[in-house]
Amino acid sequence: MVGVRVSNKEEFPVMEKGGYSDSQLVSHFKGLLVAVTTGDRENYDELVGYLHPKKNLSPDEVAVLVTTLKALSGAVSFIDSFHHESLLFAVSRMSLWNYGTEVMDALLELIVSLAASNGKYIDWCLEMLVKHFVPPFYIFDSLKQENGIDRKNKVLSRVHAALKDIADLVPLAPLRLSPIVVQNMPSVFSNEPETVMYVENMLKLESGAVGETVGSTMLPALVDRLLELDVEIGWDGILQEDTRGIFDMELEDICKFTDEDENFDSMSEMLNRKNLQGNLVVQKLDSLIVLAFLHLESCQSSGRLAEVFDILLPSFQRTVLNAYNSKFTQFVMFYACALDPEGCGVKYAMVLADVFSCDVNPPITRMSAVAYLASYLSRAKFLSAAMVTTIIQSLVDWCYAYCKLRDFDMNPRAHQVFYSGCQAIMYILCFRLRSLMDIPRLKLQLLNMPMEAIWKHKLSPLKVCLPTVVVEFLRQAKAAQLFMASDSFVFNDVLESDLSKAYGGMDRLDMFFPFDPCLLKKSESYIRPHFVRWSKVRTTYDDDIDEVSDNDSEVSDDDFVGRNTEEIIDDDDMVVTVEDLDFNPDLNKMSITPKSSLKYGMRMPARIRPSTSPESL
Template structure:
């Protein structure tokens, strides 16, 4: 083994590379490393001292540090994890964020060389690089300013270049990188900027040179973190005063139910602290979802969206679909579908339909799938009417087939999947009936569906499904003459009954409409162009109501809100009433639970707030 003999007096000159070739320096460092095994540590300890982080190092110290790192890069095969533990520890404490470009390049070169020299250092080197996804805590806030963007790019571009180089030199490295990235991911309770910049790097990995190897794990991990944040949010954390103007009536329903939460017995101080904490989580989740949206847009531009969607879909099925408390994470799927309606959009709808229709899946999964399906078909502006009709046909056929083989009496708990399918049909048609009936071919298809046989079956779905959905559906069906207008349908009082409560079970999936309006301020701006709001829906009875208003206006008489309420409905408080299609106007008490609130000339003709209830009832949060 060759070595360069250098006296202690010449050590600093060696470090500065004064009069010594690169080869001589490498031989010198090899000698220093080898000497440690024999007990000679003097030069070694001095070497390690150069690597320890220091504040405000001068040009000479920078030159020595660069020289040391480069010489070590040529000596990596001599580094031993047992004898040179202090050296490895000193290197691990170094951060690219603290140095200029010369030191950065020299440190990256050492990390890459070490990873390529011996398989046992690969994980150590990968962890070293992943550590740089997030700057030191004292730099986190400064990177929010545009003046520090260059610094961020200088560091992270080198990190990702190094990861790519290691992957090329060590083919198995990407497989070992994925678990490290996921393990080091900041928790849901970490600083917003810290987790955002880390996720940025995860998404950069997914779309980068080694994305083929790590992409399938990065996106699901991001979705899992979104969901972790999502379920931590209570409705109070979302309902901010400045959001009222955006969400109109649909937000009012949420506020109403949040105010009526009977389980809320906290003190004003604890309420303030909880709300403050919720707001922090909301802002963090909002930023991360926007980051996911931007990544999806990038994937669309590069022609990778379908591939990425095919990774997201199994992740959605595994986690989000069964997490009924999820309020916003699912909008990542919604936005991907909006960017590619003919591909991703159709596939998502058909996948949910298949999940609902398969007896292999647990009932809770099937109920959740059809809730997602109903909400998706109702809200997705980008879906073609023909697809919506096709899926409605599938749901009707499934429910009709169930009716034909079911001879048992009405039991909400025993037939939850059936009732969830019935409710999905009605909910979709509340939003889509007018638009479908305006297309002759689709109107004929709807008229030929055996829906009437389902509603009149002994299982009585009109008595069990959410009364608010039933009322709105029947009102529109009557106006559209979807079935015999003179037919009377028996269903429960519009106030929620024990039958209706039993349908959803403890988790109340009957109230779960996952794509209700997104209440995250930044994320909502991306969703808005692709989203159907109830206030914009034309119902089948719109023309009739407009004529009624015109008649009232022409009469010149003073009009009150009560003039739009059927006086006879004051007697409709008792349970198990028989209500005909013609008797579908309600008083103020009944409107507390109704999709169709009483009409008001003061605010224009108000119709069904799209949110029947918060997607997760506040008392369960």
């Protein structure tokens, strides 16, 4: 080490050539710390003064600071929180971001030594390190400069190395680290750079050396924060689609207002995306979700995705599933499934199906689960047709069993879970029916399902479920000849019937489809390759429908989402309204044949959201 000389203040060492050896200096500091307990503070106070942060340190001042920190590292067993409170306070105010690598290393050596010396300092040392996950506010601008990334890496790599050193020396430290990291997360009102950098370090912890212990806490904490931001946005900035008019805006008109590379299913989707621009909370949420996506990609590359998904799934069930005003957080689950369709993708669907079918779960949870399931199966391009059919079969079987146990009770709120299951079946088939009917074995499976008995049951699901979904489903079912009975179906003449409103009640879960197109621009770019848009779905009544293939194989993505914008517009000369449909109140004598020979033009909603107050969610 660099030598020191004795100052004129009773042998307190200061930097100069020659002087104390390392062991002598440590011994001197031990004596100095002990002297404080007897009331002798003069040299101690001078020592504390060296540790107070200063700007633009000279080389000699840097040398003194490094020597002082190293000497204290050797004397940590003599530091007492009661007598040396000012010393600990001075150290706590030091920031690695303000110093060069020599001071950084010396300060971290002191922190690690202090943590290993006495268990009562563990939390203090861990908090000291965690606070370095983000720099002081005045440092952020400098990180944008040419050497900013290098400066950031020098600090954070040392912080994480120190956390590992403490974990190695004190095996219980990681258990103490998790709550400290969570408690020190920036609030929902913090600025975006601070929050993003902190979360980066949380995810680095999750995938790092201590991840086995802290990983189960970091990801759920991130999901919770995403959800807090999500609900903070509220519905005020998002236009509510009226179920009577969601088909009025066609893609041809939308294209007039958008860039060619933008894809929207409705005018309101385009406007909502635009309305959210400039919203700081939205931007922060978007950036954090992208961080989560990148972390999931990293986990996939390292073979850890299944392990991480098993942590995310219970977190989703505990929070997001029961948060009916979640708009974007759920796409973290969607992306994880997209990265591993056969593993995570199937497991997610099965868990949602199990939550729905389990009578022990609260009705509101079961309704939400099946809404997630329907939206997921409809929108996930990566799911196989066979798996989708298996889930449809399970939903049909449940609804059919429910019907057999009930005679007649037209109180929709008493059967909300049943109606949510019926609506899920119809919604999925609106997106998937064409592709499933193109596969002979799956077509046969669909034709053998007792769906017709469900729709004609006295509980009248066709009168209660969301009218836009019912109408679209019946049109496709008719075109595909899904029902073998001679009688066909017609829909109620009241588009938003009292029964339908009663089913959703104040919660309006009949209109909740959580995987509607994502409005977050950066996040949507990751979701897009794996996502099915309604505007691209080939329906059973499309003019280009082909004969059923003799090849009993899975259809390709092109078979599922093959229509282009021009084809859609050509098919939409007119829109079928409820007045165009023959109405017969007897559900056993129904027909969906239009009064005129108009082409079918009604479209499924791109985003179905509450038509009542936003707070109803």
